Amino acid sequence: MKGQNVKNVTGGQSEPEKRLDQEMEPVSFVMTVWLESREVEAEPEWRWRVRQVQADKVSYFRRVADVISYIAEESGLPGPL
Numbered sequence: 001m002k003g004q005n006v007k008n009v010t011g012g013q014s015e016p017e018k019r020l021d022q023e024m025e026p027v028s029f030v031m032t033v034w035l036e037s038r039e040v041e042a043e044p045e046w047r048w049r050v051r052q053v054q055a056d057k058v059s060y061f062r063r064v065a066d067v068i069s070y071i072a073e074e075s076g077l078p079g080p081l
Contacts, residue, residue, distance in 0.1 A: 027075045028053040031067070 030051045035044040048061040052074050061067045072079035 026054065029071060029074075 030053060032049040034047055036047045037044050045062065046064070048064070048067045049058060050061065050067060050070060051058045055074075059070060061070065068079040
């Protein structure tokens with residue numbers, strides 16, 4: 001018995017899913033995360049580099065919320081939660 005959150009991946013897609021797949025251009029991101037040192041007494045800071053593969057566009061961020069907003073904006077879909 002399938003739970004309500006289980007998706008059938010072997011069967012065909014519903015019409016809305018088919019249209020969404022046909023209308024969407026693929027969007028891929030490559031993310032690099034690192035700790036960057038700051039002043040001698042300060043804690044290091046997390047940094048993100050995100051490359052949007054199809055556009056070969058690179059952006060840098062200091063806040064993860066900005067990374068998620070960027071991905072949502074570039075993909076045209078809500079960002080990951």
